[in-house]
Amino acid sequence: xxxxxxxxxxxxxxxxxxxxxxxxxxxxxxxxxxxxxxxxxxxxxxxxxxxxxxxxxxxxxxxxxxxxxxxxxxxxxxxxxxxxxxxxxxxxxxxxxxxxxxxxxxxxxxxxxxxxxxxxxxxxxxxxxxxxxxxxxxxxxxxxxxxxxxxxxxxxxxxxxxxxxxxxxxxxxxxxxxxxxxxxxxxxxxxxxxxxxxxxxxxxxxxxxxxxxxxxxxxxxxxxxxxxxxxxxxxxxxxxxxxxxxxxxxxxxxxxxxxxxxxxxxxxxxxxxxxxxxxxxxxxxxxxxxxxxxxxxxxxxxxxxxxxxxxxxxxxxxxxxxxxxxxxxxxxxxxxxxxxxxxxxxxxxxxxxxxxxxxxxxxxxxxxxxxxxxxxxxxxxxxxxxxxxxxxxxxxxxxxxxxxxxxxxxxxxxxxxxxxxxxxxxxxxxxxxxxxxxxxxxxxxxxxxxxxxxxxxxxxxxxxxxxxxxxxxxxxxxxxxxxxx
Ligand SMILES: Cc1cc2nc3c(=O)[nH]c(=O)nc-3n(C[C@H](O)[C@H](O)[C@H](O)COP(=O)(O)OP(=O)(O)OC[C@H]3O[C@@H](n4cnc5c(N)ncnc54)[C@H](O)[C@@H]3O)c2cc1C
Numbered sequence: 001x002x003x004x005x006x007x008x009x010x011x012x013x014x015x016x017x018x019x020x021x022x023x024x025x026x027x028x029x030x031x032x033x034x035x036x037x038x039x040x041x042x043x044x045x046x047x048x049x050x051x052x053x054x055x056x057x058x059x060x061x062x063x064x065x066x067x068x069x070x071x072x073x074x075x076x077x078x079x080x081x082x083x084x085x086x087x088x089x090x091x092x093x094x095x096x097x098x099x100x101x102x103x104x105x106x107x108x109x110x111x112x113x114x115x116x117x118x119x120x121x122x123x124x125x126x127x128x129x130x131x132x133x134x135x136x137x138x139x140x141x142x143x144x145x146x147x148x149x150x151x152x153x154x155x156x157x158x159x160x161x162x163x164x165x166x167x168x169x170x171x172x173x174x175x176x177x178x179x180x181x182x183x184x185x186x187x188x189x190x191x192x193x194x195x196x197x198x199x200x201x202x203x204x205x206x207x208x209x210x211x212x213x214x215x216x217x218x219x220x221x222x223x224x225x226x227x228x229x230x231x232x233x234x235x236x237x238x239x240x241x242x243x244x245x246x247x248x249x250x251x252x253x254x255x256x257x258x259x260x261x262x263x264x265x266x267x268x269x270x271x272x273x274x275x276x277x278x279x280x281x282x283x284x285x286x287x288x289x290x291x292x293x294x295x296x297x298x299x300x301x302x303x304x305x306x307x308x309x310x311x312x313x314x315x316x317x318x319x320x321x322x323x324x325x326x327x328x329x330x331x332x333x334x335x336x337x338x339x340x341x342x343x344x345x346x347x348x349x350x351x352x353x354x355x356x357x358x359x360x361x362x363x364x365x366x367x368x369x370x371x372x373x374x375x376x377x378x379x380x381x382x383x384x385x386x387x388x389x390x391x392x393x394x395x396x397x398x399x400x401x402x403x404x405x406x407x408x409x410x411x412x413x414x415x416x417x418x419x420x421x422x423x424x425x426x427x428x429x430x431x432x433x434x435x436x437x438x439x440x441x442x443x444x445x446x447x448x449x450x451x452x453x454x455x456x457x458x459x460x461x462x463x464x465x466x467x468x469x470x471x472x473x474x475x476x477x478x479x480x481x482x483x484x485x
Contacts, residue, residue, distance in 0.1 A: 006030045009157040013129040016287025016304035017163030018118035023312020025125035027407045036134030043264040044110035046301035051103035052368035062117045070109030071220040081208030100397035100448040145282040161284045168289035174280035180273030187231040191265030192224045196258040209251045239265035278331035291338035313461040333373045380467040390450045397448035403436045413437045415454025418472040
């Protein structure tokens with residue numbers, strides 16, 4: 001018998017599912033989040049949170065906690081086969097943080113720690129991850145969807161989102177193809193290990209030896225290092241201390257590095273796939289359930305979090321009465337973003353194992369700061385803006401992040417006409433729209449927004465510019481907001 005009724009059921013409590021549940025919960029949408037596992041994921045796997053996701057964490061209320069648990073700077077200590085060594089910053093040309101871009105470096109923080117921060121924050125909204133609650137199937141009709149759990153329980157909801165990882169049961173049950181390739185010719189090891197004989201101030205890399213590359217990265221907030229290396233032939237899980245010590249000993253370079261214990265370990269192979277669709281009726285997929293690629297460039301978890309951040313506000317708005325067509329823009333915006341990430345990670349892995357290990361530099365693409373939705377049907381004007389000028393669909397510069405924080409649309413006004421329109425919108429839609437008037441003397445903000453005259457920007461709840469008007473008109477803006485709210 002169906003007992004529960006909820007707005008959305010989120011299947012999978014990895015970083016994607018947790019972010020989605022958090023987006024919904026803070027919009028006061030009833031949400032359940034279920035996971036097949038009987039205990040929380042213990043590994044460091046995705047250990048780099050990219051700058052754009054740090055901005056998202058700021059909005060979600062977890063950035064401060066992440067910063068205290070992680071580390072922005074860990075210099076690389078490289079050893080080469082000719083016996084030489086080099087110590088250098090991860091970034092070739094580090095950019096200083098600014099008001100427009102407060103985060104310019106990835107934060108190193110173990111994935112299990114990131115998940116804990118998201119879970120704790122979710123708990124503050126009264127939502128608890130339900131463990132041991134694997135989805136075995138679902139059925140849907142025009143009015144709703146019912147998740148069927150392996151133990152026979154059922155959860156009825158308006159929407160169901162599969163954030164259940166690369167082997168997604170939701171994707172398979174929805175009949176959504178997952179096209180791409182799996183390279184079985186090579187495997188890599190990722191393991192969290194206790195190490196003796198290494199300085200914790202460096203990300204150690206040996207670019208020589210029989211395994212071509214070995215990396216040991218200190219994991220902030222833990223006594224552990226994350227080990228990454230090509231898996232020697234025949235090595236399979238579970239990874240033992242003896243096997244990992246053997247790999248270190250193979251370097252045969254006189255350094256006395258001892259593997260004391262293995263806390264968690266796994267192997268992976270290159271799997272590059274993209275879901276053919278992100279939606280089947282009332283069922284969506286997000287994160288690794290929708291796209292997988294190599295860890296090169298440290299993009300997977302970050303891309304999943306961005307999926308959830310995008311879908312979350314749209315689901316919340318539709319459940320609060322916005323037109324259902326808004327949900328079509330999720331796939332429209334996020335599938336091309338994932339396709340671009342697949343191309344990037346393929347390109348980086350093509351440069352060799354070394355790109356898998358560091359955060360592969362910190363270009364605007366890798367940091368995800370340049371990810372945009374210019375081609376989206378939600379971006380006005382749709383003709384875009386030529387060149388580098390800030391356009392609808394772009395991430396809004398963070399100068400006004402204090403005003404964006406929350407689940408509302410922000411109407412940012414740069415002059416008297418737009419201020420009048422912004423205030424009228426906020427009055428018309430209290431709690432849903434907030435108005436901000438930027439004074440003329442705020443030159444830095446004007447520069448960041450590339451504004452010289454009066455202009456109105458409507459900033460979406462996910463911090464992207466929805467609409468940009470140079471001749472603001474209340475009726476036009478109201479019509480636009482009617483598609484979002
Ligand atoms: C070596 C390595 C290094 C990486 N480094 C980075 C990095 O630095 N940065 C980065 O961004 N990414 C990195 N990644 C990728 C990152 O780990 C993944 O992209 C990320 O975990 C995906 O998150 P997710 O929530 O979508 O899926 P997952 O983390 O896979 O979570 C899925 C959840 O769904 C649950 N589940 C599965 N089936 C069911 C079911 N039937 N019912 C209910 N629950 C179910 C699982 O138990 C799990 O908790 C790395 C990956 C590897 C292997």
